[in-house]
Amino acid sequence: MKTISRRGLLAASTVASLPWASARAQGSYPSQPVRLVVPYAPGGGSDFTGRLIAQKLQETAGFTVIVDNRAGAAGMLGTEVVARAPADGYTLLYADVAHGINPAVYPKAKYDPVKSFAPITLVGAAPQVLVAHPSFPANSLKELLAMPREQQKAIAVGTPGQGSGPHLTYELLRARIGLELVHVPYKGGGPALNDAINGQIPLVMNAMPPVMPHLQSGKLKALAIATPQRHPRLPEVQTYAESAPGVVVYNWYGFLAPAGTPPEVTSRLAEHIARILALPDVKEKFDGAFLDTMPQGSVEMARFLDEEVRQWKAVAVQTGISLD
Numbered sequence: 580m581k582t583i584s585r586r587g588l589l590a591a592s593t594v595a596s597l598p599w600a601s602a603r604a605q606g607s608y609p610s611q612p613v614r615l616v617v618p619y620a621p622g623g624g625s626d627f628t629g630r631l632i633a634q635k636l637q638e639t640a641g642f643t644v645i646v647d648n649r650a651g652a653a654g655m656l657g658t659e660v661v662a663r664a665p666a667d668g669y670t671l672l673y674a675d676v677a678h679g680i681n682p683a684v685y686p687k688a689k690y691d692p693v694k695s696f697a698p699i700t701l702v703g704a705a706p707q708v709l710v711a712h713p714s715f716p717a718n719s720l721k722e723l724l725a726m727p728r729e730q731q732k733a734i735a736v737g738t739p740g741q742g743s744g745p746h747l748t749y750e751l752l753r754a755r756i757g758l759e760l761v762h763v764p765y766k767g768g769g770p771a772l773n774d775a776i777n778g779q780i781p782l783v784m785n786a787m788p789p790v791m792p793h794l795q796s797g798k799l800k801a802l803a804i805a806t807p808q809r810h811p812r813l814p815e816v817q818t819y820a821e822s823a824p825g826v827v828v829y830n831w832y833g834f835l836a837p838a839g840t841p842p843e844v845t846s847r848l849a850e851h852i853a854r855i856l857a858l859p860d861v862k863e864k865f866d867g868a869f870l871d872t873m874p875q876g877s878v879e880m881a882r883f884l885d886e887e888v889r890q891w892k893a894v895a896v897q898t899g900i901s902l903d
Contacts, residue, residue, distance in 0.1 A: 608668055608844055612643040617673045618657025620650040624788060624868070628703060628832050629673040631864060635855040642851075653742055655681050655688055662690035666839035668848070672696065676744040676830045679887035683895040684742045684902050692888050697842075698880035699834035700849040702856065703870045705787040707748045707805040707828045708813075709736075710772075713797065715781045720803035720822045724758065735761040736782040737771035742902050745784035747894055748805060748828045754897040756823045775799055786830035787812070788869040805829070812869065831873070833880055842877070849876040 613636075617629045626648065633644035649657030654677045664670035672678075682688040690696075709720060717723040723731070738745040741764045752758045763780060765771040768789050774780045776798045783790075783799075791812070793799040801816040805828040809818055819826040834852065836845055853874040855861055865872050875883070895901070 608847065609642055611669060612645050613668070614645050614647050614670045615673055616647045616649050616657045616661050616670065618649055618651075618654040618677075621648050624705075624786075624830070624870070625673055625675050625832060627868065628865070628870065631861065632702065632852060632855055635858065635861060636851060639855060639858075640851045653677060653681055653685070655685065655690075659689050661835065661837060662695040664837050666697070666837040666841075668836060668840050668844035670837065671699070671848075672835040673832065674835050675832050676828075676887075677742075678835075679884060680742065680744065680747050680891045683888070683891040684747070684900050686901060687903070693881075693884055695838050696835040697838050697840040697845055698877045698884060699836055699845045700852050700877065701831060701833040701873045701875040701880045701883060702852065703865055704829040704831040704873050705870050706810060707745055707784060707819075707830065708787050708790050708794075708801055708816075709782065709784050709803045709819075710775065710790050710794065710799045710801050711782050712775050712778050712780075713800050714778065715800070715802075717802060718800065719817045720819060721817060723802060724756070724822055728759075732759045733761065734782060735763050735780050736784060737763045737765055737774060737780045738784050739768035739771060740764045740766060742900070744786065744828065744830050747891060747900075748826075749784055750898045750900060751826055751828065751890070751894050752819070752823055754894055755826055758823075772799070788830075791869045831883075832870075845877050849874075 615629060615633050617625050619625050630646050633646050636642040636644050649660055658672060658678065661670055661672035678692050682692050717726065736749060738749060740746065746764060749762060768785045771783045772785065772789060772793060775783045776793060790799065794801055801813055803819050804810050804813055804816050805819045805826060807820060807827050834848065856872045856874045862872055
């Protein structure tokens with residue numbers, strides 16, 4: 580997969596590492612179990628991929644990794660737990676696209692998505708896809724945009740919920756190219772996709788993993804995909820960028836540590852995770868889940884996060900989105 584690192588600068592750590600933490604990290608790290616906080620309930624994409632890598636860290640590197648599902652507040656609860664944890668490498672966050680979105684749309688977020696964390700590595704990603712019921716008259720985003728304005732404004736688009744990645748993707752399109760639809764936030768992606776399959780809503784935005792089985796079965800059709808170039812899994816589907824230059828959105832996964840975690844720890848973890856992502860069985864499982872592996876270390880992840888945060892802050896300001 581082509582790299583999706585974005586422009587930006589490596590954020591400076593705001594929490595200095597304690598001498599004892601640094602000394603311990605440089606010596607026998609890890610000398611105790613590592614807690615991996617997944618800020619969502621068990622069963623989703625974050626939980627599946629996070630547990631897979633945690634298991635492989637144990638099998639291949641001798642780590643003892645305890646996965647701690649801390650769901651709540653759109654992922655912010657678990658994220659705050661890690662932001663407040665000691666910067667010693669023994670509490671890590673398994674973050675996703677919401678990490679950059681939440682502070683932009685939730686004013687009460689108690690952490691900075693960049694300054695509160697030390698990047699370790701990106702892990703994998705799946706692009707956002709705009710899908711439709713097969714009977715929908717447009718077959719691409721270009722054709723949707725060519726519809727009369729008043730007709731467009733009456734078309735509903737479902738997303739997994741307010742403040743979700745797909746919702747902000749729609750808002751990004753609205754801000755960039757003036758696409759004006761009726762946003763229908765669901766309580767999860769599954770109900771939105773089911774309604775689209777049953778013809779109760781014409782359009783849905785979601786990431787590739789949940790939509791691909793329905794595209795393969797013909798129950799839904801894809802109008803656009805948010806990659807820089809056409810995706811090998813959907814080569815006939817136009818990109819968002821073909822109609823909306825610069826609109827590239829991934830549902831990504833990656834590891835973060837509290838700010839101030841010694842670079843010896845983060846680099847060691849990044850090296851182990853890169854080797855894990857190259858394992859044939861891991862690549863097979865990612866591929867089976869319609870995810871692309873993306874081993875990019877701390878510098879690349881820092882640049883990517885910086886661009887993500889700036890993009891979603893700009894969308895929130897332009898559209899006036901502010902959630903409690």
